[in-house]
Amino acid sequence: MLLKGKQAVFFDVDDTLYDHxxxxxxxxxxxxxxxxxxxxxxxxxxxxxxxxxxxxxxxxxxxxxxxxxxxxxxxxxxxxxxxxxxxxxxxxxxxxxxxxxxxxQYRFDMFPGARELIGRLKEAGHVVGLITNGAGAHQQKKIDSMQLEELIPAELQFITGVVGWDKPDRRIFDHVCGLTGVAPEDSCYIGDSWRNDVIGALGAGWTAIWLNHRHQQPETAHKPHHIASSYEELSRLLLG
The missing domain is CATH 1.10.150 (DNA polymerase; domain 1)
Incomplete structure (x- = not known):
């Protein structure tokens, strides 16, 4: 089990929570x-x-x-x-x-197990949120379509077009740490994009988890801390 004590777990949106x-x-x-x-x-x-x-x-x-x-x-x-x-x-x-x-783009279902994992993380006492690249209104419509407001409050939904820095810029990750009060070493980021999610999280000192459900090859010599190919695998990794 990767998570021990209270930690922050943030997810990408496009092709991480739903099939892009x-x-x-x-x-x-x-x-x-x-x-x-x-x-x-x-x-x-x-x-x-x-x-x-x-x-x-x-x-x-x-x-x-x-x-x-x-x-x-x-x-x-x-x-x-x-x-x-x-x-x-x-x-x-x-x-x-x-x-x-x-x-x-706004008519879709979340990947099997995604909503359930977010719920389990919340129940375990972890800080759970989103960091997604894109324009504010555009990305917010996607988030609203997934009806996540009961699981992830608005103050933990970070859209780069609103905040001002796009992943992989480490400033978006530092900004999130500053607002949550959780240190980088206690923060995990989960995403499908090698450039934005893996490299971005590693550069900010977060634990980088590559959700490689499309079985892609690494693009650089960077090494994510963990790799998962499904939400079932991701759930076992995080919570046992």
Whole structure:
């Protein structure tokens, strides 16, 4: 059992608490005309790559919103992603895929065992919260769709577009520690993204748990403290 005494456990949202691939697949099928042979999971990982790299180039969520570049980034990541798989889209076509993506992003179920694990962590007396990259209203709609308000109070839901620093910037993790009063060495972060979640948590001195449910390969020489491939495995790791 990893957790002993009172500790803080924070979760990523996209593709950690719910299946982020599902709305991507629906949007690409509906708006771009992809068929069942299209490599959706491979393309999804490229979308995440372009989302991260474009966001970093443009200064993060807050800077993109201030400059009116957020919607451009969202469409551009689709244009570049699908272009790698032989689907050349105009800016207007890429915007249509992004619109379809947004249209189905708030209709989803949490991964099996996710809600139950959060409840068990709360019952055990741990501080449980969320840290998620993205624009405030956009990410809040996802959180609200999961109906987590009874398990995770608003003051423990940290959206980087609101706070001002995007993962992997350690300042978002330091900010959370300052507000919870829990030291980095007593804080765990769970997420699927190697760049944002593993590298971010390690850089802040937190325990990094990589939820590698898509069986990806490490992207750098960084070493997460633990790796889990499902919520069943994660539950055993954390609580025994």
């Amino acid at each position: 691939l599902a709305p991507f697949r629906t949007a690409v099928e509906q708006a771009a005309g992809a068929d069942g042979m299209f490599p959706y999971e491979e393309a999804y990982h490229r979308l995440r790559y372009y989302s991260d790299t474009l966001s970093a180039e443009l200064g993060g969520t807050e800077a993109m919103e201030a400059a009116g570049r957020l919607e451009w980034m969202r469409s551009e990541r689709f244009r570049r992603t699908l272009g790698e798989f032989g689907m050349e889209l105009s800016e207007q076509e890429a915007a249509a895929v992004q619109a379809a993506y947004i249209g189905c």
